[in-house]
Amino acid sequence: MNLKELTYPLIEGRDEKQVYWIEQGESVQIGQTYETIRLEKTAHQSILVREQELVSEKIGNRTIRLMIDAEDYAPLEFVEYQDGVQTVYASYGGDEVVITRGNEQSVLPIRTKSVDLFSIELLLRILPLAVDSKRLQCRFRT
Numbered sequence: 001m002n003l004k005e006l007t008y009p010l011i012e013g014r015d016e017k018q019v020y021w022i023e024q025g026e027s028v029q030i031g032q033t034y035e036t037i038r039l040e041k042t043a044h045q046s047i048l049v050r051e052q053e054l055v056s057e058k059i060g061n062r063t064i065r066l067m068i069d070a071e072d073y074a075p076l077e078f079v080e081y082q083d084g085v086q087t088v089y090a091s092y093g094g095d096e097v098v099i100t101r102g103n104e105q106s107v108l109p110i111r112t113k114s115v116d117l118f119s120i121e122l123l124l125r126i127l128p129l130a131v132d133s134k135r136l137q138c139r140f141r142t
Contacts, residue, residue: 012038019056031056041068046070 021029035052036059048070054062063081068074075097089100092110099106 012036019054030058040067047076 013036015033015035017033017035018029019033020027020029020081022028031054031126033052033054035050037048037050038084039047040047046069048068050066056062060083062083065077065079067076067078069076075092077092078088078090079086087101091098095110097108097110099108
């Protein structure tokens with residue numbers, strides 16, 4: 001089955017979760033995450049956008065924004081902010097990715113068609129899965 005032939009409407013939404021870690025053997029809430037996934041359209045392209053925000057006084061605030069092409073799932077751009085300051089910017093194009101951290105820039109070749117881990121997580125979140133309660137299996141909704 002070719003997944004690109006299956007089309008389902010994207011249900012945009014916002015997800016909120018509490019973040020915990022273990023401190024001296026006790027589970028302690030250290031913050032909250034907020035995540036949105038939406039489809040943006042330009043004159044030439046449909047783009048899936050995932051924004052994830054961690055709000056935490058204990059470990060600092062962090063925001064990421066990932067953009068991938070909605071047609072072929074190719075990564076386009078990744079940006080990370082910590083406490084409002086941009087810390088990482090990655091721009092994907094053709095056969096390379098340009099990564100900027102502070103004043104340093106790296107250009108990495110992409111030798112094969114690839115998808116980064118953040119893109120895979122985004123794709124998993126938008127899959128149209130349904131749970132069959134009788135068999136406790138996940139399957140594609142039709």
